[in-house]
Amino acid sequence: MKKIIENGTIVTAADTYKADILIENEQITAIGENLDAPDAERIDAKGCYVFPGGVDPHTHLEMPFGGTVSKDDFETGTIAAAFGGTTTVIDFCLTNKGEPLQNAIDVWHAKSKDKAVIDYSFHLMISELNKEVLDQLPAIMDNEGITSFKVFMAYKNVFQADDETLFRTLKMAKEHGGLVMVHAENGDVIDYLVSEALEKGNTDPIYHALTRPPEVEGEATGRAAQLTGLADSQLYVVHVSCAEAVEKIAEARSKGFNVWGETCPQYLALDQSYLERPNFEGAKYVWSPPLREKWHQEVLWNALKSGQLQTLGSDQCSFDFKGQKDLGKGDFSKIPNGGPMIEDRVSILFSEGVKKGRISLNQFVDIMSTRSAKLFGLYPKKGTIAVGADADVVIFDPNVERTISVGSHHMAVDYNAFEGMKVTGEPVTVLSRGDFVIRDKNFVGETGKGRYLKRARYNQLLAPVDEKLKI
Template sequence: MKKLIKNGTIVTASDTYMADILIEDERISAIGKNLDAQGAEVVDAKGCYVFPGGIDPHTHLEMPFGGTVSKDDFETGTIAAAFGGTTTVIDFCLTSKGEPLQNAIDIWHKKSKDKSVLDYSFHLMISELNEDVLHQLPKVINEEGITSFKVFMAYKNVFQADDETLFRTLITAKELGGLVMVHAENGDVIDYLVKEALENGKTDPIYHALTRPPEIEGEATGRAAQLTGLAKSQLYVVHVSCAEAVQKIAEARNKGYDVWGETCPQYLMLDQSYLERPDFEGAKYVWSPPLREKWNQDVLWNALKNGQLQTLGSDQCSFDFKGQKELGRGDFSKIPNGGPMIEDRVSILFSEGVLKGRITLNQFVDIMSTRIAKLFGLYPKKGTVAVGADADLVIFDPTAERTISAKTHHMAVDYNAFEGMKVTGEAVSVLSRGEFVIRDKQFVGKPGSGNYIKRAKYNETLSSIDEKLPI
């Protein structure tokens, strides 16, 4: 059914203006005043902003880790994301050495099929890059539409790849049109520091942070950036948490290297002291990279404002405190890494970013949606409000106030990392391809309604991006 969104203020990465939006056949068919919308359902957005749906470029739904599996799957995770104003997620597909890449992709398709209420896509982990893997990658890109590849520089003996694998992945990505993503921490040094801490009886959650100091993240970020410049390739650094990593990304970009950076709401709002909470409560805040000293928050906000960092992902990887995080009692290295972030990503960026003057309203849209769509081959189908784009839209009340709490969130996990935080600004209604998923703050979607999205190649997206739509 046709829909007409009236009386809202449309906000894109470049413009803010009053207009109505006509939706037909899952897409935006017209934008303007006094539109001919005979037979359309009228949706009143008076007093609200209308944004392009948020895109979360960094989720781990139903992911095995540390002898357990993350609590939120593609159903609960995408429902929570929708409540927060996100309409597309890109999840990380994990691979194993010696395993055909397609096997891993098929497992992720099985996890998501008939569950996701939002459109979704996958990144693919690269754990080794031999001739066999090289032969498989063109099919992954051309048939599966997976055009981004994750290399872990940490988690020794689990996920960590060596520098040769990273460098060869960068070279291959340049040739095939992929974007390389890195978890940038020096896993070898971390492994040494963790063993040393445990040998000295240092087992509490705070030692997760103290054995992964910011210098470790800065070093790995700089190394990855230098290898990117050497390969003349492209790099996206995930979950940047500290000044040391921001500095290395800024230096690389100043040299003209094609390097991008993402941070996450937890690094913008929480700090290392949370890991010192008594009664093992600090385990709730164990993820990697770890939380940093509070002063890093201003560095990250400034980096978003000045363009040294470009996107905000959630790094959603939720584990219950009871029964899952508790696996690490007496040994911080056994605490499952990750937290529940997918639902509050957009509202925290708006409340703490826009309303406190740290970023502009248009930057907000760019950071949580548009730039992500451009980098990951989704634009202009996703990430903007324009004729021809998918009708992925958020009707957002900028004055609504709420207190974040596990009692009211929609994730499956038993705690909220932002418990008690007051935020202003909330998604009222959310549409995915023109159909309501959230309507008047109620879930009205259907598990399985989300489509798997094949994405364009990195070089194709960026080379033609500004010619497709003026944004």
Template sequence: MKKLIKNGVIVTATDTYEADVLIDHQVVMAIGHNLDEADCEIVDAKGCYIFPGGIDPHTHLDMPFGGTVTKDDFETGTVAAAFGGTTTIIDFCLTNKGEPLQKAIDRWHEKSSGKASIDYSFHLMVSEINNDVLAELPNVIEKEGITSFKVFMAYKNVFQSDDATLYRTLLEAKKLRALVMVHAENGDVIEYLVEQALAEGNTDPIYHALTRPPEIEGEATGRAAQLTQLADSQLYVVHVSCAQAAEKIIEARKKGANVYGETCPQYLVLDQTDLEKPNFEGAKYVWSPPLREKWHQDVLWQALKNGDLQTLGSDQCSFDFKGQKELGKDDFTKIPNGGPIIEDRFSILFSEGVVKGRISLNQFVDLTSTKAAKLFGLYPKKGTIAVGGDADLVIFDPNQERTISADTHHMAVDYNAFEGMTIKGEPVSVLSRGEFVVKEKQFVGKAGHGEYIKRAKHNEPYQLKKVLPTNS
């Protein structure tokens, strides 16, 4: 049945206005006033904003790491994402050296098929560049619609690639019109600092941060940006956590480089002191890059406001405190890196950003949805509210307050990194391709509704199919 959302205020990255939205055959059919209500389910959005569905460009679901596997998979993770106003995620497909890329992609399809309640796509990790990899990359783009490749500059002897691999990936991405993503930390220096800390008997969670200082992230970000300029390619720096990294991105962009930056809500509202919590509680906040001293938050907020950082990812990578984080009880290097963020990404940015006057309402939409859609080949299918685009919509009450807690969240993990934080503004109902996934704060979706999305190339629009309305 067609749906007509009435009485709401539509907000996109550029406009804010009152109008109704007509949905049919999974897409937005019309936007305006006095639309035909015949054969429609009427949805009253009075007092609410109507946002484009959130796009989370950075998730790790059902991912092996540090001898264990993330607690949230594509079923629980996408349910939590939907409650948080996210209707599309892009997850990271990990590869193994010497293994065909397609084998890794097939493995990620197996993890996700029939489980997701919202739409999803993949980034592909590139751990080595050789003739076999170069031969496969065009097929990865054309067949799988994976148009973004990730290179790690950290996690030595696990994920880390050398500079030659990064540079050759940048060159290939320029030719193929793909976007290179980078985890920018100097893994070699981190390895030395970690060995030094352990030799001195420093094993507590706080040493995860102290062995990964912000200068290490800044150096790697600057190095990646310079290699991007040398290759005349394009780069997306994930999870920017500190002033030093933000400054390198700003510097590169001023020189005309195609360098983009993402930060995450944890770096905007949490700080390094969380890692000092007693009774090993600090392990809950171990992820990479680590939390920084509080003053870095102001720099990141300003970078978001100025457009120097373009997106907000969650870096969702959840591990239980009991039984998983505890693996590093006597050695911080064995604490699985990552946190449960996917559900609260959207609302934290609204509450801490819009409500507190740090960013505008339209910037909020751009950061949580539109810019990611444009960078990763989903726009205008997703990332905006426009006729012909997917009816991925969030009906959002800006006046509702809630206190974040593991007791009420929908992730499978046993703690919440933002426990006790009160935020203003909450999704009430969420639609994915015109179907309710969350309705009046109740989950009404189903596993398998989410579709795998083959994305367009970097900076190319997603070609929409023309859909004619019917009387169904």
């Protein structure tokens, strides 16, 4: 059925203006004033912003880790994402050394089949890069549309790859048009610091942060950036949490390296003191990189404003406090790493960013949607409101005030990391390819309606900051 969204204020990464939107056959087919289609359903967006659906470039749904599996799967996770104003997620597909890469991809397809309520895609983890693996990648890029590849520089003896693997992956990406992603922490140093802490009997959650100091993130970020310059390739640094990493990204970009940076809402709104909460409550806030001292928050906000960081991922990887996080009682290194972030990503960026004057409204759209769509080969079908784009649309009330709580969230996990936080702004209605997923704050979507997205290869012409966004 045709739909017209009327009376709202459309906001893209470049423009803000009053207009109506005509939707038909899953796409936006017209934008203008006083649009008329006699058989169209009319949706009143008076008093609201109309944003492109959020693109979350960093999720871990139903991911095995630390002897357990993250609690939110492709059903509950994408429902929560939709409530939060996100209409596309890109999840991480984990591989096993020695196995065909397609095996891992097939596992992720099985996890997501008939579950997702919004569109989704996959990144692919690279744990080793030999001739056998290299030979598989062009076909995977062509057939699966997976064009981004994750290399872990941490989690020694689990996920961590060596520098040769990272460098060869960067060379491959340059040749074939891929984007390399890194979890940038020095895993060898962390492994030593963790062993040292445990030997001294330091087992509480706070030691997760103290054994992963900012210096190990900054060092790994700088190393990855230098290797990117040497390979003349392109790099995307996930979940940047501290000033040391921001400094290395800014330095690389000043040299003309194609280095991009993502941060997450938890690093913008929470700090290291949360890991010191008594009665093992600090375990709720264990993820990697860890939360930092509070002063790092303004560094991250300033980096988003200046364009040295470009995107906001949720790093959604939820584990119940009771029954999962408590696997690490008496040994912080056994606490499953991760938290529930997917639902609150957009609202926190708006409330803490736009409402507090840290970023502009257009920057907000770029950070939560457009830039990720461009970097990961989804633009212009995703990430903007334009004729021909998918009708992924969020009607957002910028004035409503609410308190984030486990009692009202839609994730499957038994706590909310932002419990008690007051925010301004909330998605009211969310459409995915023209169909209602959330309507008047109620879920009306359909499980399995989400579509797997094959993505285009990295396009350097789309990646640079738009002229209108330059500071």
